[in-house]
Amino acid sequence: MTDLEQGQSPLPMAAQRRGDRAVDSRVLGMLIFVASETMFFAGLVSGFTIVKSGAMVWPPPGQPRLPIEETAFNTAALLASGVLLFLARRAFSRDRTRCSQLLIAAIGLGAFFVIFQGVEWLQLIHFGLTLTSSTLGSFFYLIVGIHALHAVIAIALMLRIWLRMRRGWLAEGQFAAVAVFWYFVVGLWPILYLRVYL
Amino acid sequence: MAEAVPAGSQDPHGGHGHHEQSFWSKYVFSTDHKMIAMQYMFTGMAMGMIGAFMAYAFRMQLAFPGMEVPLYGLVSPANYNSLVTNHGTIMIFWVAMPVLLAGFGNFLIPLMIGCDDMVFPRINRLSYQIFLLSAIVLLASFFVPGGAFGGAWTAYPPLSSEAQYSLTPMGSSFWVVAVALEFVAFLMGGINFVTTAMNSRAPGMKMYDIPIVVWMIVIASILFMASVGPLIAGAIMLFFDQNLGTAFYDPSRGGDPILWQHLFWFFGHPEVYVVLLPALGVTAEIIPVFARKKFFAYKTVLYTVFATGVLSFTVWAHHQFIAGIDPRMANIFTVTTLLISVPIAEMCFVYIATLWGGSITLSTPMLWALAFVAEFLIGGVTGIFLGASGADIYMHDTYFVLAHFHYTFYPIAIVGTFAGFTFWFPKMFGRMMDDRLGKIHFWGSIIPFNCIFIPLFVLGMAGQHRRIFDFNAYPDLALPWMQHTREFVTIALLVMLAFQLVFFYNVWKSLRKGEKASKNPWKSNTLEWTTESPPGHGNWAELPTVYRGPYEYSVPDREEDYWPQNQPS
Ligand SMILES: [Cu+2]
Numbered sequence: 001m002t003d004l005e006q007g008q009s010p011l012p013m014a015a016q017r018r019g020d021r022a023v024d025s026r027v028l029g030m031l032i033f034v035a036s037e038t039m040f041f042a043g044l045v046s047g048f049t050i051v052k053s054g055a056m057v058w059p060p061p062g063q064p065r066l067p068i069e070e071t072a073f074n075t076a077a078l079l080a081s082g083v084l085l086f087l088a089r090r091a092f093s094r095d096r097t098r099c100s101q102l103l104i105a106a107i108g109l110g111a112f113f114v115i116f117q118g119v120e121w122l123q124l125i126h127f128g129l130t131l132t133s134s135t136l137g138s139f140f141y142l143i144v145g146i147h148a149l150h151a152v153i154a155i156a157l158m159l160r161i162w163l164r165m166r167r168g169w170l171a172e173g174q175f176a177a178v179a180v181f182w183y184f185v186v187g188l189w190p191i192l193y194l195r196v197y198l
Numbered sequence: 199m200a201e202a203v204p205a206g207s208q209d210p211h212g213g214h215g216h217h218e219q220s221f222w223s224k225y226v227f228s229t230d231h232k233m234i235a236m237q238y239m240f241t242g243m244a245m246g247m248i249g250a251f252m253a254y255a256f257r258m259q260l261a262f263p264g265m266e267v268p269l270y271g272l273v274s275p276a277n278y279n280s281l282v283t284n285h286g287t288i289m290i291f292w293v294a295m296p297v298l299l300a301g302f303g304n305f306l307i308p309l310m311i312g313c314d315d316m317v318f319p320r321i322n323r324l325s326y327q328i329f330l331l332s333a334i335v336l337l338a339s340f341f342v343p344g345g346a347f348g349g350a351w352t353a354y355p356p357l358s359s360e361a362q363y364s365l366t367p368m369g370s371s372f373w374v375v376a377v378a379l380e381f382v383a384f385l386m387g388g389i390n391f392v393t394t395a396m397n398s399r400a401p402g403m404k405m406y407d408i409p410i411v412v413w414m415i416v417i418a419s420i421l422f423m424a425s426v427g428p429l430i431a432g433a434i435m436l437f438f439d440q441n442l443g444t445a446f447y448d449p450s451r452g453g454d455p456i457l458w459q460h461l462f463w464f465f466g467h468p469e470v471y472v473v474l475l476p477a478l479g480v481t482a483e484i485i486p487v488f489a490r491k492k493f494f495a496y497k498t499v500l501y502t503v504f505a506t507g508v509l510s511f512t513v514w515a516h517h518q519f520i521a522g523i524d525p526r527m528a529n530i531f532t533v534t535t536l537l538i539s540v541p542i543a544e545m546c547f548v549y550i551a552t553l554w555g556g557s558i559t560l561s562t563p564m565l566w567a568l569a570f571v572a573e574f575l576i577g578g579v580t581g582i583f584l585g586a587s588g589a590d591i592y593m594h595d596t597y598f599v600l601a602h603f604h605y606t607f608y609p610i611a612i613v614g615t616f617a618g619f620t621f622w623f624p625k626m627f628g629r630m631m632d633d634r635l636g637k638i639h640f641w642g643s644i645i646p647f648n649c650i651f652i653p654l655f656v657l658g659m660a661g662q663h664r665r666i667f668d669f670n671a672y673p674d675l676a677l678p679w680m681q682h683t684r685e686f687v688t689i690a691l692l693v694m695l696a697f698q699l700v701f702f703y704n705v706w707k708s709l710r711k712g713e714k715a716s717k718n719p720w721k722s723n724t725l726e727w728t729t730e731s732p733p734g735h736g737n738w739a740e741l742p743t744v745y746r747g748p749y750e751y752s753v754p755d756r757e758e759d760y761w762p763q764n765q766p767s
Binding site: 023025028029032033035036037038039040041042043044046047050051054055060131132134135138139142146 | 317318385388389390392393396397398423424425426427428429430431432434435438442443444445446451452453454457460461464
């Protein structure tokens with residue numbers, strides 16, 4: 001949602017009319033996007049549920065158990081990142097330095113989550129859970145992997161927001177739109193954790 | 199096609215946008231919603247010609263088995279499969295969607311709500327570029343080793359997931375990738391449509407002053423965005439099964455082939471409404487103008503559409519009555535399916551009520567609009583047979599089904615498109631179309647259309663199965679009367695295709711020599727008719743203010759029988 005950055009041509013009136021509306025257009029656009037993303041993940045998770053409930057034995061024989069405890073810890077880290085971003089949003093209008101610090105902390109915790117998961121994946125592969133070893137492996141890497149991809153994109157967007165804020169270019173609506181996306185990534189994870197890991 | 203494009207540079211107003219644009223920035227990399235609309239519309243029409251050519255090739259094979267089809271050659275069984283598959287895929291995803299949703303949506307939404315562009319113009323441009331890429335990927339699949347995918351447009355596994363059954367190892371993957379890319383493009387477009395309609399309306403335009411077609415396109419976009427997620431998920435799994443050796447749909451390794459059917463039809467049924475609603479909207483704009491009457495029950499129609507939208511998510515398993523689902527489930531889906539015909543029937547009555555007592559002008563757009571209502575009615579009524587699980591078990595996969603959905607999709611994709619195209623042609627290109635040629639084209643399309651598909655209902659009830667390449671192999675289906683009927687159908691198709699040349703000639707001639715269109719040739723109320731034809735860059739010199747709803751026709755005690763939305767009194 002970067003149309004406000006258009007340098008060369010004048011902004012469409014459509015964009016300028018944003019001010020007097022209840023919801024900023026970038027936020028509204030992001031909310032719609034997130035809603036369809038929710039349906040996308042609902043499709044993945046319901047597919048997993050159907051296949052799992054149709055299986056004779058679960059987990060499939062010879063497959064390792066998923067790392068429930070470690071991931072619970074990692075889940076807490078991700079949730080904390082979401083809280084930090086919330087605090088950063090609140091500090092945005094009052095204290096830019098504090099906002100910037102909170103934001104970078106949120107980004108750091110988010111990155112920690114992704115890296116921790118990568119390490120977990122390496123261990124699982126080592127124990128014989130791969131994309132093709134069973135439907136558990138297929139769904140696990142598909143669902144968790146696509147979530148991780150979302151997390152990486154969201155982290156990149158937050159870094160961009162952070163850089164723009166340091167240069168003083170950041171519009172409130174942009175920050176809000178990226179925050180909506182990160183809240184989505186954070187809020188989705190506990191559901192995936194409950195459905196896929198447990 | 200360069201002359202077929204409205205000139206964004208003929209800006210009638212001073213102020214903004216008076217910079218010379220190169221060919222590339224004006225026609226190819228434009229962010230102007232009108233240009234993007236034209237790109238979508240002409241790409242869609244070009245794809246429509248390709249899809250029609252495919253229909254021609256396989257219909258020739260069905261009528262005259264084993265014949266060297268002129269311009270195509272011999273149709274092999276594999277060719278036949280990929281032709282029918284891609285005919286369906288193209289007509290729905292690369293014709294109906296881009297023309298009705300993206301073409302009309304991009305052109306009409308900013309013009310009808312009184313603003314100068316979409317809220318996210320660059321995302322809009324990207325949307326078209328991804329769409330174009332998706333079309334190229336799909337067409338490229340005909341030239342890869344093994345040929346294009348031939349497992350039907352619904353792509354059920356294992357035909358779609360395993361090359362040993364489909365025999366198109368690369369074609370299947372190209373198909374999935376093309377469809378997924380296309381969905382991403384429409385997702386971007388949909389975000390733009392909804393956000394623009396919500397946030398950028400002209401001052402004074404309240405929710406219930408929005409023209410119905412805008413409402414319809416917005417609701418269609420919402421339906422699309424709400425239903426497409428699960429199918430994208432399914433498409434990724436299918437792609438993984440094809441290329442990475444997973445077993446999401448392979449029951450021998452723990453997967454579930456029916457899963458795809460659920461994900462596909464959870465999207466597939468709302469998809470019908472995604473393309474139907476814009477066509478209903480286009481008709482809703484045309485009928486009041488040529489009946490000079492207020493649209494009957496504006497708010498009721500909106501509520502009806504909301505209800506239809508919600509209901510459309512609860513009917514998908516009516517496509518799976520013979521897929522082994524629990525009969526008790528089938529009963530539930532029968533009830534919801536029959537329920538959903540109620541709001542659509544109501545809509546037809548609303549249109550008839552709008553016509554009632556009006557002073558009707560049978561111009562070309564009006565003929566198309568009326569034909570839409572009449573023909574879609576046949577599609578809807580025959581759907582009731584198929585919605586009832588008992589009847590469907592007999593009819594499933596016969597030509598009855600095929601004729602039924604062509605009676606819904608032809609009115610939507612072809613009749614709806616021509617209705618809108620002939621109606622807004624003056625606004626798009628600044629010239630009037632030839633009405634006499636338009637009527638010849640209309641009758642030349644509508645009569646053969648019915649000659650094609652009414653016989654197919656009969657053949658379907660006689661048990662003719664859909665996916666047979668040469669009926670001579672099935673003595674029960676190769677009876678003389680059946681073969682004669684097939685020949686009749688194919689000849690009707692040829693006649694219909696020939697009459698499309700009249701349309702192209704009409705467009706070509708009208709663009710050059712057509713009478714110059716005034717701002718408001720149809721004496722219509724909505725905002726797009728208050729600016730130049732074609733609108734310049736930025737659409738209006740001064741953006742309009744809205745004072746009333748869009749359908750104030752023949753208001754008593756007024757001198758004129760129309761009352762534009764932007765007129766203070
Ligand atoms: Cu359906």
